[in-house]
Amino acid sequence: MSMAQALTIAGSDNGGGAGIQADLKTFQELGAYGLSVITAVTAQNTLGVQGVYPVPLEGIAQQLDSTGEDFQPGAVKTGMLFSAETIRLVSEKWRQFGWSNLVIDPVMVAKGGAPLLQQEAVQALITELLPHALITTPNIPEAELLTGMSIRNLAEREEAAKQIVHMGSAYALVKGGHAEGNEMIVDVLYDGTSFHYLENVRIVTRHTHGTGCTYSAAITAELAKGSSVLAAVTTARAFIQAAIEDELGIGGGHGPTNHFAYQRRQRGEQ
Numbered sequence: 001m002s003m004a005q006a007l008t009i010a011g012s013d014n015g016g017g018a019g020i021q022a023d024l025k026t027f028q029e030l031g032a033y034g035l036s037v038i039t040a041v042t043a044q045n046t047l048g049v050q051g052v053y054p055v056p057l058e059g060i061a062q063q064l065d066s067t068g069e070d071f072q073p074g075a076v077k078t079g080m081l082f083s084a085e086t087i088r089l090v091s092e093k094w095r096q097f098g099w100s101n102l103v104i105d106p107v108m109v110a111k112g113g114a115p116l117l118q119q120e121a122v123q124a125l126i127t128e129l130l131p132h133a134l135i136t137t138p139n140i141p142e143a144e145l146l147t148g149m150s151i152r153n154l155a156e157r158e159e160a161a162k163q164i165v166h167m168g169s170a171y172a173l174v175k176g177g178h179a180e181g182n183e184m185i186v187d188v189l190y191d192g193t194s195f196h197y198l199e200n201v202r203i204v205t206r207h208t209h210g211t212g213c214t215y216s217a218a219i220t221a222e223l224a225k226g227s228s229v230l231a232a233v234t235t236a237r238a239f240i241q242a243a244i245e246d247e248l249g250i251g252g253g254h255g256p257t258n259h260f261a262y263q264r265r266q267r268g269e270q
């Protein structure tokens with residue numbers, strides 16, 4: 001049997017904690033061969049985003065063609081897509097290459113507030129890409145922008161998940177990381193029929209740069225290896241919890257999570 005292949009279509013974070021770099025590190029740790037299509041180059045570190053340089057559309061199209069003509073990704077994730085035209089392109093190539101198992105991490109703004117998706121692109125994300133998704137993984141502010149509703153409690157997170165499934169994503173995972181003040185973080189997974197709740201202790205740390213990217217990349221790696229959505233999300237949640245817990249202390253601001261932590265624990269190492 002050939003190796004499971006996972007593809008990320010996202011932006012580059014030179015700091016290595018988010019974006020393409022976080023995705024590839026996560027794929028590697030979970031045993032999936034990593035492929036990447038870069039939509040934008042960012043200049044950023046743990047203090048913030050200093051620059052955003054979108055890759056010309058033709059360059060993104062060519063990367064997608066080069067990938068689709070030779071590789072067989074078993075699952076694909078999207079992260080920072082930046083513009084409506086890139087979203088339309090990804091949707092078109094999705095159909096052309098007949099890929100399956102799309103994980104949409106609807107990346108919109110970086111931790112410090114820098115925009116990673118143009119405002120007018122949100123609608124394109126909803127109409128062009130979401131209907132292809134196996135699972136969409138918004139945090140609370142992203143779920144609010146996708147649905148137009150305000151989300152203040154668990155019931156509203158459930159309602160948002162329902163709406164996202166109604167938009168055409170087979171599953172929705174509305175993450176609870178941004179619900180301030182709670183000791184436990186509850187991520188809500190909806191499959192169109194029932195809810196699953198992933199409950200974890202909130203870790204007090206400032207090193208949470210790229211948590212969303214890493215989580216969705218872990219889901220993608222597990223799907224590429226053949227897991228069900230529930231099994232993939234469960235493993236991915238354990239992966240990100242370990243990555244936040246075993247902090248690396250890199251950088252002077254919001255540092256990256258520890259991509260080594262989960263497998264180290266699996267091997268019984270510290």
Ligand SMILES: Nc1ncnc2c1ncn2[C@@H]1O[C@H](COP(=O)(O)OP(=O)(O)OP(=O)(O)O)[C@@H](O)[C@H]1O
Pocket residue numbers: 018109110111138139140175176177178185186187200201202203204205208209210211212213214215237240241244
């Ligand atoms: N302090 C924390 N302790 C434990 N789990 C956390 C913490 N912060 C976030 N998480 C979890 O990590 C996952 C991703 O978090 P979040 O929803 O904050 O992603 P995000 O805002 O998309 O991240 P980013 O923008 O940095 O990529 C979720 O399962 C969330 O519950």
Ligand SMILES: Cc1ncc(CO)c(N)n1
Pocket residue numbers: 010011012013018019020042079080107109110111116209210211212213
């Ligand atoms: C490139 C990139 N993608 C996603 C995020 C969100 O964490 C980020 N900070 N940078």
